[in-house]
Amino acid sequence: MSLPTLDTVRPEPASGRTDRAADRKRRFRPGPAWLILPALALAAGIFAYPLAESMWTSVSDPVLGFQNYQWFASDSANWVILGRTLWIALLSAVICLALAYPYAYFMTISSQKMKTVLIVIVLIPFWTSLMIRSFAWIILLQDTGLVNEVLSWVGLGPFSMIRNTTGILIGMVQVLLPFMVLPLYSAMGNVDLRLVQAAASLGARPSVAFFKIFVPLAMPGVISGSLLVFIQALGFYITPALLGSPSQMLISQYIYVQVNGQLQWGRGSVLGVLLLVATLLLLGLLALLTKRSKRHTGDDGDLI
């Protein structure tokens, strides 16, 4: 289907400079490469530079040295906050997985029309503001809110569900759920369902065929979805700030408190650097795993 490119029809260059000039003329590029400069300048000035400076601040404020890192390591309150952040991120990923796996699986076995409906439902949150969604949860989860009212009908509660980790978790899971569904769905779409049928025709019970064939083949989606949710949960700010409590801070709120409340730029920067390093390491892992699973399934995917 693809037509020969200019490279393949280009005659071999004979020699020297005149050829290069002719070459340049023949091989028309869509535009000059410097067109990238405005975007690059903005990214360098408003992104890379402040980031670098923030790293520098972590070893230079108030005086040059590693005192901010020592502060982080020596104060046990820091470790509690770090541990809580990791724990909430892990729980978010696990809950998202539990909710998203059946959803994505149902999508894969549904009719085309149903698939479209379900994918639109997953995409709607992407253009609904984070602020609004967290605000909606405040309304629903407050002590006299709808959720507690419904629970009281069946004789439960009332539970305190905002200003604590329950609130954070509920809000975060709802916001991050699409990031779990989409990779899962794409991984499940790559699984050759005929393999599961083959297992069934060879006498495996449906549940055995599902767990022994389908689940392992869809595993790359589980891993990338979980990592994606975990990474984002680590750095979440708005949802924890609105649904959580100051006494149970996560690391992002802690950064805000250090910088804005106590004007401890150095300490805030240390926390930022740690969060950044963790994020980048996990992203690197994600990229590595995605590359490997692509190599694994690689061309097989195209045959389906």
Place this chain on the structure above:
Amino acid sequence: MKHRPLTRSLLGIYTALVAFLLVAPTLVVIPLGFTDKASLSFPPTGWSTRWYTNFFEDPAWTSAFGNSILVAVIVVIVATSFGTAAAVGIRSWKRRRWAKAAQVLVLAPLVVPAIILAIGIYALFLRFQLLGTLIGFVAAHSILAIPFVLVSVTAALAGYDERLSTAAASLGASRWNAFRTVMLPLIMPGVVSGALFAFVTSFDEVVLSIFIKSPYLETLPVKMYASVTRDTDPTIAAAATMIMLLTTVIIAVGLLSMRRRKHV
């Protein structure tokens, strides 16, 4: 794949519940904006439009709303032009490794946690007195919006046949004219969807905005954030409904116009 009817219907019910969880909770803000009480209790027991009146008459809310739209419109112009130019530039850059590195740098603000960006930009703007300025808001929002434009235009460019540009040039078109009359119309769907994302990104942005605002210039999400943490006033629900309405209309118009283009 075959499933027993029971398995399938259980799966369907579970899926419906998750779908409900994804969409429904957010919708409570719509009726809440029309409550007659000065509290956030839901469901409302009586109805009134006083919170909308409040929203449109309180200068603090209207100016925040106006600022949000102004910032978002400028961000759309900046991010769409910068992002499209960057996509073309990256595609044309002969040193592929450098082009790749540049692309990573432009896309990176999306993966770095917003709070880290926020403290960095806060420190920078503090020094250059850009806090609470239009240019500060536009610059900060643009670094988050440009990646969306870059990604969608790059995807559109992947299906573009460069020989069309060559043909235009050989027929005497200048580079700019070749771009404007040949390439741009063909990559337009990518440009439009990038612009839509840019608008929504800027219009919804909270974390950076909380840091770079000033009492003189703040955007709607910032005003909402302050109100949520300070008081329980259903005007927030009216504001939230306005935001949802506006973003939904923009996305819907964008999708429809793209579909029409495809049919022509």
